[in-house]
Amino acid sequence: MRRHVYDVIILGSGSVGTPAAMAMAGQGLKVLVIDPAASPGQGSNKAAIGGIRATHSDPAKIRLCMRSLEIFATWEPIHGEDIGWLQGGYMFVAYTPREERLLKDLLVTQKSYGLNIDWYDRDDLLEIVPDLNPDGLIGGTFSPEDGSASPLLSIHAFWREAQRLGAAFRFREQPLSIHVSGGRVTGVRTDKGEYAAPVVVNAAGAWARPVAQMAGCDVPVIPDLHEAAITEPVARFLGPMVVDIRPAPGSANFYFYQQKSGQVLFCITPDPPIWGSDRSETSTFLPLVAPRLLDLMPRLAPLRVRRTWRGMYPMTPDGSPIVGWAPEVEGLLYAVGMCGQGFMLGPGVGELLARMVAGGLTPADEAVLRALTPERTFAGQEALK
Known part of the structure; x- marks a missing residue:
């Protein structure tokens, strides 16, 4: 089988994976998104009811959702598409x-x-x-x-923009394994091909744990x-x-x-x-x-x-997302455990992931990543989930 080479492979084309592909392609990265479903947003995204708020109790989620709100609120004026924003x-x-x-x-x-x-x-x-x-x-x-927006209209708008920016999507394709060599990610094998990349993003939503296990890792989702x-x-x-x-x-x-x-x-x-x-x-x-x-x-x-x-x-055990590099394997990036808030967190998380891969993290990003690290103790619960 022919081996295609990318800068980043994203597993999951839902509320996080699709805006992440859009943000990464916007940074000039060569991005591939793989999903077993027939089109974007067919997992947990299509079950979302569409609420979007920044008024959380957790500072990391406040920062991420403030940016998400900006993206949702300005989408139609900038891109000319109605995504149901209200x-x-x-x-x-x-x-x-x-x-x-x-x-x-x-x-x-x-x-x-x-x-x-x-x-x-x-x-x-x-x-x-x-x-x-x-x-x-x-x-x-x-x-x-x-406010609120349509998950269906939004995910398809993000998908079209990601494609316009150069991201590739492969649907109806089942990931089978994440290749690891010398302690770092080298690519992904599916039922239809082999794809090489130094970074693999686990954005698999409710299926995050079995996807992590493909790389010999575990994540508590x-x-x-x-x-x-x-x-x-x-x-x-x-x-x-x-x-x-x-x-x-x-x-x-x-x-x-x-x-x-x-x-x-x-x-x-x-x-x-x-x-x-x-x-x-x-x-x-x-x-x-x-x-x-x-x-x-x-x-x-x-x-x-x-x-x-x-x-x-x-x-997740503490009700907060897991965003950060897997401690066991270099190049495996988690964007999982959104606890039912992936739709409102997705655009903000997607831009954060792009900065993690392309470079340019801000002090605010560093604070968010410290709070959401996969290596935290998972103690306590957010006051307002």
Whole structure:
């Protein structure tokens, strides 16, 4: 078989791999992306509901998502493509003193990075979202510069731009092994060919662990199943993504928003987590989430649900991504464990990966990489996942 030579091979054409290919090709690197699926974004990306925020509690994710937001928000003016971007903001509501304390405490970190987010008391919050249940509402935080976009439209826009810049994509091709010689990566073998490169990026999402094992390595990423749904389209009545972090039987939190095209999307975080890879939708999801939705916003009651689906969150032990060079093998670069936030992290992570490979890391990059290193102890949990 003919052996093709590249500067970088990316395994995975999803929320991270595709924008990484775009950023690397933009740096002049010769890039190949390999994916077993028929087109980009057919793994966890197509299960994403499209929320994009920089208002995290972890400084590394704040920095990465600030850049992602810039890319999403300016895509149509720069490239002339509608990716469904809607700057509706994010709202975290507080109905108990627990949520009030948590959200107010997080404002200190969030504001220190220049994020446009504030606490709003009950009446001010209801001015923004009048349909919230006012009974027991204390207030909440609102970040107007956050928003949403279509994962499908976005991933295809990034794919087309990556191709325009020179990146090559090979679909319906199964990676079989990552070649390692003398302690460093030399390329990838698939069911259709051999490809040489000094750098291989593991951007395989929920499949990151078996891909790492192809190089004789291991990375602590395990899929966690989450279910979502979409309603019929209706006239716009809701601006921001609304997030309720109150725990309830069977769920840790839930969130919903109205797309630019009018549909309402909603998702729940199961508690306890549901580990595995069975992406079949269930009969338990709607009975679990519906009471929470209608309690928080009774106006949603008449909406008809069009469909439900289930996706995989690639989880790490501490709930934060793993981005950095594998300690066991030189040239293997991890961009995995996005914990269900790969869509919003992807463009920012992609540019960081390009700087790691091409050179030019900034002091802010170094701080992000120290926080997300594969060699960390994985202690603790992010306060606002």
